[in-house]
Amino acid sequence: MLRYVYASDLNDFPKLARTMFRDRADQFKTRLGWDVSVDPEGYERDEYDDLNPLYVIWEEPDGSHGGSMRFLPTTGRTMVNEHFSDLISGPIKSPLIWECTRFCLTSGAGGHVAAALMLGGGEIMQNFGVEHFVGVFDARMVRMLSHDRVVARGAGQRGRGARTDQCGTLAF
């Protein structure tokens, strides 16, 4: 099932949280080779996880993580503004634009998981008055997203090949 959980409420879902941060380590560090830090418990967490983001998480029947993404309002601190401002000509700030980062699927997740997460993104737009999501994706993720009929449109990019970082909007 799809869950919407703020970081401050993750304690209510210990298994889900544990497996999410481990799956993130597996996806971003092991499989994609991103320069992310993994703590001794095997969790991939960064400073933005400490800002009480909203996670949209697909929970498997056994209570473990199947896929997730992380949302923060662009009126506060965001990755796009703090690390990728060279791609977007100045900070993006609006209460109607949220940042979507750490789109993660557990290894071997079925297509329904990504589809459910897309649905979750659409629900956020519909119910929370959000007009746009912005995010940073590398080239592999852009391919994966387009497979799920999510259009990732670049506003700017840097790097080449599989290591291309694109900053752009997601249209669900």
Next chain:
Amino acid sequence: MLSARTATKPVELILEELEKADGLEGLQTATEALCEHYKIDHVIYHWVDSAGEQYGCGTYSDTWRHRYLELNYLRIDPVIIGCFQRFHPVDWKRLDWSSKAARAFQADAISHGVGNQGFSVPIRGPNGQFALFTVNHSCDDDAWANWTDAQRRDLILIAHYFNQKALEFEPDRTPEQSRDLSPREIDAMTLLAMGYSRAQVADTLSISEHTLRVYIERARFKLGALNTTHAVARAMSLGLIVV
């Protein structure tokens, strides 16, 4: 509500007056004007900082306001508890009113003229600052759902414009975000002011229409505007674009 076709002050004008306000009275005036404009019972802006200090303005009665403080309802109010540290707008029906204390609080509120329907926009400002912008009314669920659906985005923007103004009055505030438009935003707003359609603007600037929409969105918020037309008008009156 629902038939807002009378000659009330347009929201654009209310926001521009709010923008010029140099004290809390300006916030108060704006809540009253919004009530009148939308034909709803109450509009409230409520600030709570990380130390539990609070202040607010709005159209609740003085009696209710005093009672809220006196009985320390901040500790019980499901709207505060349910919105604190959140950033998505909340219909009051989605909050947890199940406890005895919460139900008693709600009954007390209603007996003091607070409506049964509410919609609150939480705002997380710098340094743990937290504020709520709330619209409140008495009506049935369907009418309320229709109205909030239609007004949601405007209410979110208005909420943030209130908070920006309130932050200006903080003694040791951090410098406000720049109102200057980026070169791309100036290009986009100028072409829009010249009557280009979004598709034409995107084409002229060689960017996708989605990227253009993000630029417009960002400019709209910088300009304190409600919609694109309002943003273009603001940019022109501030001399940020010349057509």
